[in-house]
Amino acid sequence: MLFRPISLLFVLSLAAAAAEAVPEFKGSIERLDPALDGLIAPGTGIEVLASGFNWSEGPVWRDGGLVFSDVPENTVFGWKEGDTAAKVVLKPSGSLSGDGQGSNGLQVDAQGNLILCQHGERRVARLEKDGSFTPLADKYEGKRFNSPNDLTIAKSGVIFFTDPPYGLKKGETPELPQHGVYSVTPGGKVSLVVGDIRFPNGIALSPDEKTLYVAVSDPKDTRVMAYDLQADGSVKNGRVFFNAQGLKSPERKGGCDGMKVDAQGNLWTTGPGGVLVISKEGKHLGSILTGQATANCAFGGADRSTLYITADMFLLRVKTLAKGL
Template identity: 70%
Template structure:
């Protein structure tokens, strides 16, 4: 099978003609709910459309001077770079090597600059190598295959935390485990690193993020009947640790607490639920939710929203100074300039 991959963001133009044609009508706005929002966004901040025409855009991450992001149903990673007229194919297939499953979802970049992917179709976490091949970093727990790893965050120590709902499984495919797990893995070169199950009592875990001090793990729950943000204190001493691999401690989450419930925000005009999320350098949480991107302080107070009018999947900071928020919202790739930098 031929793998189309262009490293260093030397994009090729996709046949989908994304953003080359006139952009469809889009109306975005900023909703201010608390004066504290003024420190994070200018009062005249605009939601800008960069590209459109995607099936379901997801998992954005800044890499090598540009943005890369998944189109899950299209089994493709696209890239966008300032000055380019269109988003372009960077990687295809991205998550189902046979082509009969879903593509990649959440993306991250590790300390060495390698792209790490949640591969729905292959039901694993994988690393993209320079030659275009993939290295599986985690694909099973206790000899049971994952459902479909959805989103991930990498700690400063290199520990990968990820969620595993069944959204990306093939129709009729039965899960191996009776729960939707949240796991951690610490990749070690030259050896298979076991995944560690951290949380198994949440249905539909989706987005995942760490606080700036890495003492709190945030989980976005996309339960259609109870979409919310959960927070878990991470214990890294005594019997509380999840494990140690090559001297690196994988902390164990303490009992979770509901930080914010977004169910009340749902309406026909405000589509979507809590999905992807990121944390800024001050500890504020920017999570997708009903209507667009919800901006919460570290205590869960809702300061305002970036309204996209779309079911909105994920977001990530980028730009040279990490002060531009890029948003994947259904068929759109958007951006908003912020007054705070991403973590």
């Protein structure tokens, strides 16, 4: 085999290409209402913790650090204070055969177990201590889900999750007629909670668990819906809580996707431009503008006051004055 010396010019061109692969992050915080100052202190900035991901998603605080999905890479990454880069903690994460999409939304149950929406396996599953997965919900009325996307867990242990078709493999035909919002009890009973919206995505509960919020990522009508949650797990009085369609522009990418609720009931939802901060009355207080199509967010840190954000190729954080649930 003939070896040729590598020129300095070639090395420099590779370094330049690598630098171009991860563009410089430019973000800001937009203040639309003085009430935002009580949630994000004036002068607060946006910090880049890690970058270079394909599509980062589903962050959750666990065991003193953050874990999050890279959906196309079929990987869960972990980051802790002091780390210079995110580390692989689980691969494969959502497609065990490796030919499908990985995990998306992640949560931690009351026992500390990682619960995953697995796109490739089309199910919600629990990661066991030996590295295996236990399916918690994979079918409704005998038909496979589309691709469970995001989830929230009630104090009772009931899991609510969304099921848009985003994670289906090319050529896969949906078995269910709806893009549903479902629940699964600790005993394994699966119920359809909402069946009349297209592209349900992020999902969250109010602090008193009387309201279920569902983000809709429909590119023609991106919004957050609110529903009155009943004692039996059903919902009524579905209504538009916040319509974000008018915020979309070439400069403000993305739609309503993942979201979290703080202890005061404010909603922190990804949307056009980054993360929108919405009061519990539905007023837009301001936005964390990332300049990226922004997928999801989660509160974490020792006092759960730091907002971690997955924005396309970036993992970001913003110190807040709020407290996550």
